Amino acid sequence: MSDHHAEIRTIHLQLTTLAMRWAMSGSVNEDYARELRFAAIRANHRHYWDNIPIYRRLADQAEVPREADTAQIAAEMMSTDHIFKSYPQEYLDNHDYGAMNRWLRQVYDRPVNADVAGAASIDDWLGRLNAAAIHTVFSSGTSGHISFVPRDAYTWSQLTGLGVSYIPLFQMRQGAARSWERAASRAAARMLGPDGFGEFFRRRGLRGFDGIFLSFSGGTQGTQVVGQTLARMVGRATFLFDLDLSATVVRALVRGPADERERRLSDAFLEATVRRRADNFRRVLAALRESAAARRRTLVFGAPFMIKEFCEWLVAEGDEIALRPGSMLSHGGGWKSFEGDRIDEPAFLALVEQSLGIRPERVTEGYSMTEAQVVFPRCREGRFHVPPITETVIFDEALEPLTGDDIYGGLGFLDPYAACYPGFIITGDNVRRRSGGCPCGMSGVTISDIGRATGREVKGCGGIMAAMQG
Amino acid sequence: MNGPTIAADRDGVIAVPALVRGTLVTPPAIGKGEIEAAFAAVDREQTGGDPKTRVRLHEAWVLREPVLDRASMRATGAWQYQVMPAVTPLEVIEDDLDALAAGLYELEFAEVVRYVEGLQQAYGDDADLLQQVKAWVRATSEAPDPYVDAGLAMFPVMLAASVAETMVDTDLATWEIPGRRFLDGWVEVPGTVYPAPVHMIHAQHLPPIAGYDAADATPRLRALPTRQLHITAGNSPLVPLASLLRALWTKSAATIKLPYGATLAGAYLALLAARTFPDHPLTRHLSVLYWPGGDEQFEAPLFLPGRYDRIVVWGAPGSVLSVRERAAFTKTVTFNPRYGVSLIGREAFDDLPQAVGRAVCDTLIQSQKACIASQIHYLEADQAGAERYAAALRDELGRWDGFAPAALSRSQQGQIRRMKRGSFLGATWFENRAGGEYHSAVAVMPQEFNITEHPMCRLIVVRPVASLEDALRFLHPGVATAGVYPEPRRRELAVRIGARGVSNVPPLGQAGYTYPGMPHDGMLVLSELVDWKTS
Structure with missing residues (x-):
């Protein structure tokens, strides 16, 4: 283990403990939290500076030295998410995955030595990377230009595990659990610490739930990874789409298939998703009925537009169902390409309650990015809470950091947990950021009023799903 | 002069009449104090984004535009208000x-x-x-x-x-007849009239109708x-x-x-x-x-x-x-929103100042905001050649910045910074900056990029290509104009460029030229605006 990894893991452990304390009590020592975050950011900066070529190029361009303070890093060293799709498209067009390896090295902290001999598709390449312990999450925008974010085993474990340590505690504090469950979880969190509690929750937290995932059972697209992670925790999982969300197919759907093979894959994908959508809905409905009949609670997960579509289908078919009290619905990813289908929050909650019988206080949401490990959970006041373990920066239109307790602008974040790729990211979202606590009782920073900045491409699940609309 | 006019009150609020089917409608008089209070109210309600540019007051639309300092082209903080009637x-x-x-x-x-x-x-x-x-x-x-x-x-x-x-x-000419005649009335045109199948069937089965013969018909056209x-x-x-x-x-x-x-x-x-x-x-x-x-x-x-x-x-x-x-x-x-490009052969290096001067003229049409203004220069050169060309472009842009300084808004400044920290991180930049702000810039970009990122204000993207033919794959109907240098290469490529949907293929430096009768976006527009009637 390198010095950086030893140092950063120590800080991460302290930060995660802090996140749990914040989620349980609603507040933390802000100065201490800031000190920890800044220490991690500075350590990551040094590591990126030494080991990640594209980051070093940015540092040279901005004349930022290896030893820099957090303010300088925030002002000069944050990059847009474009760096994760900065490869020439012809690499993918020509299936030149050796070149893709060399490109990926530019955004990764170590050599990319995955064997790509014979790799014939993006999915093949991602599989080879995975075999070489480089877990690569992809995301596609409306242009079909796919971004790839590589993670080593440790950072991948943070992506899939960090949220478990504080989000359930946060949601319980917001009222999304029975009182005895909340008490038990708090006790377990105090006794077991971050890793132990995470493990406890993974094994026990959702075991009493059946999971309905209105998403794909495979593939490494961001929101799908969340669904797959949750699926491993529930008693029984049913996916709306029991297949991989293939990066090859996603690119072919948006940019058009490049050859006969891609055409066949795309057709098969559309057949399984779009043309058989009603069949899939009926299969999910059967699983919901089975859970209700067995008096088991259900966790429903998906992107809001897909949940809305499913709920509307239930209503149209006259198949509304009353899930067992205590069931939950969790959504993430926002409306994105489906902005035209957006319904306001009260209407969405009313639709969920009407069609699934899930009470509004048991509907949860998280905000995050493909490039981040940290999820911002939404409270009952409709604000997304920034856990004290990550640093946000709000930029004005000239890309200069703003200061203030109630400001609006482009959102950036410095993710202390991004240990192997540049995790200082300027997103394409505009948000309102407020400090000084929330009416829900939590302290710290919140974001709300999220909108896409002018001219920024719609990314993530929304961009992909829009291509699937037949 | 008597009657309605465009006039400012003593506080500088400009009353602008509307013409409504021949009648000038004047807006109500609204004082600056009331206007400022109205905008202050909408500003308070706004959580972010660009400031609101209009409010509705009484029976009028009030617009506000930021006043710019003409030397620096930066906002002074003052607003110019216009009041126009809301009909x-x-x-x-x-x-x-x-x-x-x-x-x-x-x-x-x-x-x-x-x-x-x-x-x-x-x-x-x-x-x-x-x-x-x-x-x-x-x-x-x-x-x-x-x-x-x-x-x-x-x-x-x-x-x-x-x-x-x-x-x-x-625009309205047809049959070699000047267009004005079609606007003025029905014009007989020397077309051969063909009967429809119904007439042939009629002729086979029924006796002829007196005076009813395609051969006697006179086609007439009118541009209504x-x-x-x-x-x-x-x-x-x-x-x-x-x-x-x-x-x-x-x-x-x-x-x-x-x-x-x-x-x-x-x-x-x-x-x-x-x-x-x-x-x-x-x-x-x-x-x-x-x-x-x-x-x-x-x-x-x-x-x-x-x-x-x-x-x-x-x-x-x-x-x-x-x-x-x-x-x-x-x-x-x-x-539709379109943009211009330039295709510049390696011959440009024989007389770089001339080629650069022409290329910048094509770029700065309407200060690079026109849909025909060149945003990308595809240059037949290696990286070193592209950087030499880009440096010359930067110097030429710097001269324009002197006598015609442009206003790069804060969001355009931010967009250039975003590009430098993301999609253009691999580019080589040549900049004219002062006080930390961009006045103009040139980026030599080694790979393709998304044109929607381009701020279209005093930024030229140079894309080195091995051959001008390699640039053809980047042309499509979204490109309005492709100026080409030198002339023999333009003549050689013009049809191939046009076949890709580009409307204008002028010599480099002439993208801004216009003349009466020139098509616009591939259309003879007046012909689209009249209704062609036959009788």
Whole structure:
């Protein structure tokens, strides 16, 4: 283990403990939290500076030295998410995955030595990377230009595990659990610490739930990874789409298939998703009925537009169902390409309650990015809470950091947990950021009023799903 | 001069009349204090984003535009307010088709020529007002002063009789007959008339009908005027003028929407029309006014089937798409957002200053905001050659920054910074900066990029290519103009470039050239604006 990894893991452990304390009590020592975050950011900066070529190029361009303070890093060293799709498209067009390896090295902290001999598709390449312990999450925008974010085993474990340590505690504090469950979880969190509690929750937290995932059972697209992670925790999982969300197919759907093979894959994908959508809905409905009949609670997960579509289908078919009290619905990813289908929050909650019988206080949401490990959970006041373990920066239109307790602008974040790729990211979202606590009782920073900045491409699940609309 | 006019009160609030079917409608007097209070209220409610540019007060729209310091082109913090009457949509709609048929549509084209000549004569007659309008336009225009002055200087040129005659005679010409004749009445054309199958069947089975023979038929054509709705864009003051002239030249009833950012010049022309020809049919069937683009309440009645015969839309992709969707049953002519490029052969290095001078002229058309302005230079060179060319471009842009400084808004500054920290991180940059701000820049970009990221303001992207033919794959119908250097290479590539959807393939340096009768976005526009009738 390198010095950086030893140092950063120590800080991460302290930060995660802090996140749990914040989620349980609603507040933390802000100065201490800031000190920890800044220490991690500075350590990551040094590591990126030494080991990640594209980051070093940015540092040279901005004349930022290896030893820099957090303010300088925030002002000069944050990059847009474009760096994760900065490869020439012809690499993918020509299936030149050796070149893709060399490109990926530019955004990764170590050599990319995955064997790509014979790799014939993006999915093949991602599989080879995975075999070489480089877990690569992809995301596609409306242009079909796919971004790839590589993670080593440790950072991948943070992506899939960090949220478990504080989000359930946060949601319980917001009222999304029975009182005895909340008490038990708090006790377990105090006794077991971050890793132990995470493990406890993974094994026990959702075991009493059946999971309905209105998403794909495979593939490494961001929101799908969340669904797959949750699926491993529930008693029984049913996916709306029991297949991989293939990066090859996603690119072919948006940019058009490049050859006969891609055409066949795309057709098969559309057949399984779009043309058989009603069949899939009926299969999910059967699983919901089975859970209700067995008096088991259900966790429903998906992107809001897909949940809305499913709920509307239930209503149209006259198949509304009353899930067992205590069931939950969790959504993430926002409306994105489906902005035209957006319904306001009260209407969405009313639709969920009407069609699934899930009470509004048991509907949860998280905000995050493909490039981040940290999820911002939404409270009952409709604000997304920034856990004290990550640093946000709000930029004005000239890309200069703003200061203030109630400001609006482009959102950036410095993710202390991004240990192997540049995790200082300027997103394409505009948000309102407020400090000084929330009416829900939590302290710290919140974001709300999220909108896409002018001219920024719609990314993530929304961009992909829009291509699937037949 | 008596009667309604464009005038500022003692606090500088400018009252701008609207022309509503020949009548000048003046806005209510609204004091600066009330205006500022109204904007302060909307600013308080706003959580972020660009400041609101308009409020509705009484029966008026009040626009505010930031006043720019002309030397630095930075916002001074002051606002220039314009008050314009808020009319109702039904006031501008022409629904008496018989009156149009008997009046405006029967007007002789010679009368149109007399009309535009009269406007040309009137332009500048009230020198004080013209100077005042120029000063107001200059105060807020993002275009450098030389561009503002040159744009307004084009008005009398475009109002010339010869321009009207050439445009109509070429755009509406067919069968080698000048277009004005088709506007003035039914014109016999020497076409061979073919019977339809029904006539053949008739001839086989029934006796001939006296005087009913295709061979005796005389084909006639007429270019009938239309009722036109022009939704114009604010990227140039010439856009509202071009729309207005096209309506006049085709003797059409027209509603011209003035865009935010280019209201005053259009309003000045409307004022001239009402003053010079108050009772003229062309004036009586002309409306020139402002309303907020996309305002459902105002636009929905205009977009109903039968309200207009043509809708002309200039603007951003969202605006064009929105109008197309909402006016599905009316023929829509769109000037889609497009951009220009340059294809520059390695011969440029034989005389680099000449090639660079030409290339920058193509780039800085309307300060790089015109849809024909070159945004990307595909250069036949290796990286070192591209960097040498880029350095020369930077120096040339620096000279332009001196005599025609551009206003890179804060968001454009931010966009360049975003590019440098993301998609253009691999590019080599050549910059003209002062005080930490960009004045202009050149980026040598080794790979393809998304054109929608381009701020279209004093930034040239140089893409080195091994051969100009390699650049052909980047051309598509979204590219309006591709200037090519040198001339032999242009002649060699012109058809191949055109085949990819590019409308104009001029020699490098001539992308901004224009002439009466020149197609626009691949269309002879007047021909699209009239209804071709047969009899």
